[in-house]
Amino acid sequence: MHTASDTPPSVIPNTLALIGNTPLVRLAGPSEASGCDIFAKCEFANPGASVKDRAALSIVEDAEARGAIQPGGTIVEGTAGNTGIGLALVANAKGYKTIIVMPETQSREKMDTLRALGAELVLVPAAAYSNPGHFVHTSRRIAEETPNAIWANQFDNIANRRAHITGTAEEIWRQLDGRVDGFTCAAGTGGTIAGVGLGLKAKDESICIALSDPHGAALYEYYANGELKSEGSSVAEGIGQGRITANLEGAPIDTQFRISDADGMEWVTRLLAEEGLCLGLSSGINVAGAVQLGRHLGPGKRIVTILCDTGFRYLSTLYNSQWLKAKGLPIPPWLAQG
Ligand code: PMP
16 A cells, blocks of 8 residues: 555654654665665755754854854855755754855756755855855855854865764664664765764674765775876766765765766656655665665665655756756656756
C-alpha cells in the first residue's frame, strides 16, 4: 500500500525543534537499479527546506554557548544560499539579524527566498577561492566591520559537522536499527559527509563511507591519489569543493566516485516522474552515487544517502527547458513543449 503513514509525529515543542529528525525513505528506482536497498534522508523536510538548517542551528547555538554572540547581534555568512536560508530562519527565531553574501551565479529562487525571509543580501561575482572578492572572504570582512556580529564560517567551523555526528548519523542508525552497510553524499563544506561518516563509523567501523564528487571538484583526486586536482565542471549548486576544509579534516572516506551532471539529472528526472519527488541536482548526484555504492558493495546491502534540498528552489534552472538546453542537459518530455 502506498498510503500516507497512519502514525502522525508527536507535538514539537518549538519551531527550532522542527530542524532535524527528518524521515528516511526507501527509493524504489535506485534500489532496483543497484540490487540494494537505497534509503534517503529527506532533508527538504527541514523548515528551510535543506540539509543546511542543521548546520545553521548548530553554528548559532555554539556561538551562544561560547558567549560569542549578544542579543540583537548579527550573523554574517558566505553561502551558496541554503545555509543563508537556514541562518535567516534560526536568526529570526532567536532575535538576531543576518547578512548573507552569495555568488550571483546561484539560483534566483534562493536570492528571492533570502530577501523574503528578511536577510540582507550581498551578491558578489563568482571568483576563485584565492581571490579576496570570493564570497567567503567578503563575508568574513563584513563580519569584522559590523558591530556585534559573528562570522558563521560554515566551511571551517566544525559546529557544522557536529550537527551531523549527533543528529543525522544518530538518526540514520536508529531509523535502520543499526543495519547500515554504506553511506554516500557529495561535499560542499564537507560537514554532512564528514559528520555522518564519523558518526556512523563510531557505531560500526565496517560501514563504508563513499564520497560522490561532482565534476569540477578536487576531492575525488584527493581521496583517490592524495592530490587536490579538478577536471571539468558542474552546474550543481552547493557542492564541489577544492580544498580540505576544517570540516573535512579526518573525514573517514573509504572510497569515492566521480558523478557527472548528466547522471545526477537522470535521477532528478526519474525520481520526479516515477516517485513524485522534486529535488535539486546535488540530491540527484547523491542518488547516482548511492547506486554506484550499491553496485560496489554488492546485492542486498543497505545504503543511505541525502536528499539535500527541494527542486522548487531551482524552477528557473533545472526545471526550465531553455536553461537545460543552454547547459547541454537533457530536457524531460513534459518540459519540452514549454
Ligand atoms: N547540496 C546543497 C543543495 C547544498 O546547499 C549543500 C551545502 N552547501 C550541500 C549539498 C552540501 O552539504 P555540506 O556543506 O554539508 O557538504
